[in-house]
Amino acid sequence: MNQFKFAASHKAVTYGMMGLGVLCLLITFLIDDELHTRFWSNYLHNTVFFTGVAFISLFIMSAFITAWAGWYVTMKRVWEAYALFLIPGLALMLVLIIGLWGGFHHLYHWADAEAVATDKILQHKSAFLNKGWYTFGTLIIMGVWIFFAMKLRQLSLDEDQYGTTEYKYHHKMRIWAAAFLPLGGFTSAALVWQWVMSVDAHWYSTLYAWYTGASWFVSAMALTILTVIFLKFMGYLEAITEEHLHDMGKYLFAFSIFWTYLWFSQYMLIWYANVGEETVYFQTRQREYPVLFYGNLIINFLVPFFVLMRNDTKRKYGTLVFVSAVVLIGHWLDFFQMIKPGVLHTAHEVMAHGHDHAHGEEAHHAFMMGFHFPGLLEIGTMIGFLGLFIYFVFSRLEKASFEPKNDPYLAESLQHHV
Amino acid sequence: MAKANKEVLYGLYDDEEVLLEAVHKAQEEHLEIMDVFTPFPVHGLDHALHLSESRLHIAGFIFGAIGTLTAFLFMTWVFTRDWPIIFGGKPYFSAPAFIPITFELTVLFSAIGMVVSFYTVCGMSPGTVNPTLDDRITDNKFCIAFDTTNADATISDQLRAFFSSTGASEVNVKTI
């Protein structure tokens, strides 16, 4: 079957998931502290996670088009759909932007005027870390990304309809894809710095954007494997075989190792130089959030490394599903531990704004569900966002055939064998 | 590897696809191929010959694991037991600093171990002289060879018929 039909029962499941998400967000909001820290940080976490998956899917697709890759084209519609999720992603970010201007959330210490007034570091950074840049940076940059995603999608659909053996559409796609690569590379760094790195406003790391990029990459690949296997289970994507999945498994393996390498580079260099302003980032995580800190490494390195090393495991659907699910949750946890400690610290700072307590002094906080470890509400919220993602992606899949019949690499993809 | 003199009946082909078809035919006719020689690896040939999968990667993994343990345990012993010194205010068991060398030695042991294993199981080393059936096999000819040392005339004829029916460009006998 080449034309996807979003079954009513599946749609209902995604509605249920979204409903669960909304419910969890509501409950979180109600039981939260006065700044609604848990609510907003859950929202930020999931928005960044899924929007990032969308962005990186666009990037991957562009890289593959530019590199003349042919093996994946019978599943390219999945990545096209993932990339279009940037549109709801922008809407989700808009909520955060409104929250920023309205003072509804205190996720970012640099957005708190009182804090900036007394903090030299925040004052210095305010030329970049301010509401204006956050807003317009997000809107304009994501706007550009959406433009590229839609452009590549339109060319892909046009090729299906009007493509000839002159492959004019394909050549155009190559130009747009190639142009997106440096653009996406530069601009995603700026947004990562704004959205995620600035949560720990006093800290910085030049590798940060590449590290989050790698985390998104593995997440996107894991989600793709799960989606593809699910679609095959439903009878679609017959042209995708173990050969294609083997390749995706290889990417999952390789980029999990690449992510670990970036994790280690960032950690070891900061550990080695032992500069207080930098080490505080990891000290907080190792001392106060050890389960997250070590769990991150175990789940995202040890599991994929040992499970996916052998050739045969990358061809077994069950194993791939298991490892992809583990790694997807693992990288969701990675973003969790990137965001939560800083947000909690900021919240305490803002709430203590009458009291004079030395910045950098880390009071040992008691265990807080939803910060030191994801609770049921976090999982429910994640399921909600995942439901939204699946709903949107599957709706896009309905709009085009899985078989790109005029793609120059179609024959290669159909006969793909490793 | 038996070094006793063998009589080999071999056929040369000009194309690897023709060779593959011939190999399939030989399997169908239950002819026992001694070996197949090609100037480059032919995709699908090991499958056609029912060759068992190479286990070199297992050797690679084991050697690598030995490298990992050797490096990490040795450095740990040196810096926690043998002669502990404080470097840069770091703890004696400075695990992050051990990682680069551990990784390198893993790769080194794995690579050397695998390469040495490869040449050992293939029976190759500097100066090994293997009798070649034909100098053109490393050029542009593909060869199927049968061991006809103890074969009688009927088998020889059967083999020659096989060669001519599968499109071999030459058939020769050699004693090696």
Added chain:
Amino acid sequence: MSAVVSPIRDPLIEGGKTYGQITEDICSPTERVPSLAWTVAFIIAVLGLGLYVFTVVWTIFYGIGSWNLNRTIGWGWDITNFVWWIGIGHAGTLISAILLLFRQKWRTGVNRAAEAMTIFAVVCAGQFPLIHMGRLWLGFFIFPYPNTRGPLWVNFNSPLLWDVFAISTYFTVSLLFWYTGLVPDFATLRDRSKGIRRKLYNTVSFGWTGAAKHWQRFESLSLVLAGLSTPLVLSVHTIVSFDFATSVIPGWHTTIFPPYFVAGAIFSGFAMVLTLMLITRKVLKLEQYITLAHIESMNKVILVTGTIVGVAYLTELFIAWYSGYLYEQYAFYNRVLGPYWWSYVGMMACNVLSPQIFWVKKFRRSITITFVMSIFVNIGMWFERFVIIATTLARDYIPSSWSYYTPTWVEIGIFIGTLGLFFTLYLIFTRVAPVVAVAEVKSILKTAGDQYVGPNAKHQHETETAKTASH
């Protein structure tokens, strides 16, 4: 490998070659008397090698004082050259290993020469840690061996020692990978020769016969070595970057160094491969094997890695401002406007601006432009290491320690000498071994030869292997 090839792909072997012609074209340069071009080049290279030996002996005899290293610029041309050479070496492993994992067929035209280049580049790089020790006869101290001084072990915690292991491993594994691939090709040369030549090639080909089981193991070994070499090549230049990044010096201590150095290494390595290949293909008449498609692909890699390097530069500049850290900000201010501003400009112009020319397809496929660019890129990458090392050390924390550094004739001579060493080794390689991987090119003939693929294809080829192979 997929046997079906998209009509949109360029052929990678031109001239309608047969297997026999491939053997003949690639092997015959090693059998002919060397051409005039080779001889002249060899003489120049050996002169360079002689300069190298002379300047190194001078350094050992008169000491490191014959160089201009000073306080606080303790690392100058020596370490700049070390990193430059190691970086160049990375392309070979990338082409062999990473492109193998990505199933890029075009690698077969250039991988043999690129791997050889890696080994020779690592040989050149390895000279510098040794000679900059001063008392190089005590060089074995850096290896952890049981001794009577305690035993006094080496400092496993130091990146300088990680370098020792990284480069030794890299050299060994690259050599093994290169040599493994050479064995079948040496067998081809063996079977084409007689007498003592045949005996020599038999020794180095280990008695290779081309048996099916051996090829099966060979492919398995190549794949695993490729899988090992990929993280290895990343780790080597990462560890070299750790030499700088583990410090607290502003401009050196920055977390982006590892992948940024690796990208830069690939960038300069590909440029050197292009420099060598453009000359080699012309002199040895191998244009039909090292085609414009190969050159274009390599230029694309240069464009990508150059842009990644550019992203890293801009990230460093931005985060230096963002950090609010006075010394970090000054380090970059100094790079752009300080006494070494010309090296920064050279670096930016050569590394970030000039590769952008490759957005234009016509330029990607132009031999002249590619050759000029390949030199520019290597000059730019040399400047980059110089900027990182000398510029940063010239002006660090305390103004009273600020100094300046210019190399002496000895240091310049050593650098030029290593070029002589490199080209001597490379030219010898072109005489004794096939410059292109013979067996590998034959294996892609039917899926990438121009009689099967591309606009002049005489037959659309779908091999039987696709139909019979099943997993």
